Amino acid sequence: MKAALKLIVLFCAVLLVQGAMAADAPLRLGVGLFQPDKDKNDATYRPLANYLSEKLGRKVELRTVDSWEGLAKSLANGETDIGLLGPWGYVLANQEAGAQVVATILYDGKPEYYGIMVTHPNSGINKPSDLKGRTFAFGDKGSTSGYLIPLHYFMTQGIIPETYFSKVLYTKHQAIETQVTQGVLDAGADYNRNRNAMIEQGLIKADQSKIIWQSDPLPNDAVAVSAALYADKAFVTRLKAALTGVTQALKKQPDLLPAHYTGFVARDNLFYKPIRDAGLATGTLKVK
The missing domain is CATH 3.40.190.10 (Periplasmic binding protein-like II)
Structure with missing residues (x-):
């Protein structure tokens, strides 16, 4: 009995040490x-x-x-x-x-913040429905504003990205903004905080980026x-x-x-x- 009690005490002591x-x-x-x-x-x-x-x-x-x-x-x-x-x-x-x-x-x-879609001002794109046959970039598939929210919007409009766009890419938010301003990419998904920060830091120019869609508050x-x-x-x-x-x-x-x-x-x-x-x-x- 004493031996069993000692084992119980020892076991409890080990648990206390492990917890600490x-x-x-x-x-x-x-x-x-x-x-x-x-x-x-x-x-x-x-x-x-x-x-x-x-x-x-x-x-x-x-x-x-x-x-x-x-x-x-x-x-x-x-x-x-x-x-x-x-x-x-x-x-x-x-x-x-x-x-x-x-x-x-x-x-x-x-x-709260907002999901957005951006394009170059000279792209001829003024709204999401103008994107048919153009290149479009999402963020990675764990992104809210870069993937989930624009995907949900496209679904409500009956748009299937893989067939609606000429090419679909998945990349980082900063890369989307940069490639849009360079004219390498027709449009892409981002969020207002990232775009504003990149403009403030001089990474992109405001006059080379245009918002064509904005989500509800997120x-x-x-x-x-x-x-x-x-x-x-x-x-x-x-x-x-x-x-x-x-x-x-x-x-x-x-x-x-x-x-x-x-x-x-x-x-x-x-x-x-x-x-x-x-x-x-x-x-x-x-x-x-």
Whole structure:
């Protein structure tokens, strides 16, 4: 009996040690490729990782994932604990592995943005119906504004991209804008925040890019945690407090977020319902 009791005590002690080790393990923060290249993206979001590390009392390791689809998968398969990812990527991670949103990023104080379609002003294209027989580029298939939302729009118009356009490409948002301004590509899908940022940074010229379509408001990028981490309610509460405190922290540390990003606001899964509905309507999201 005493031997059995000792084994139970030892087993409990091992579990406590393992729990403590897990609590001290670094948190892996995955961030989508918001900037033109990985090095710049890492440099841009490292201050946020350091801020979260200080507020949460745990080391936060930053990793840039170069596609929205890849980031959603990394959050789903446990390679990432916390992800800053696009709305569609979040919905995919939620559907596949129960990842849960805890906050939405604010851009100029707003939690929403717009999907757009762009062309060169001299292309002769003024609206989506003028695109028949032209070249068109989507973003990667994990992108909200670059893929899901324009695909949903085309579906409502009876447009099948593979037969409607002379050529369909899938590439990065920055490449779409650049190739449109160069006249290499007739048109493509993007989002207003990216276009505005590229103009501000001098990467493209405003007079060489024209918007021919704009979506309804879309929920901004989500900060989501893995299902395992979400089960730790005390941690989630601390994380939400840290994120909603970013707006105040920006006053002392302006480089905490990129230009125009003004903090985070707490949001739940319901806020991303329009994205989920579009996924279901296009058949790219399956009902479980």
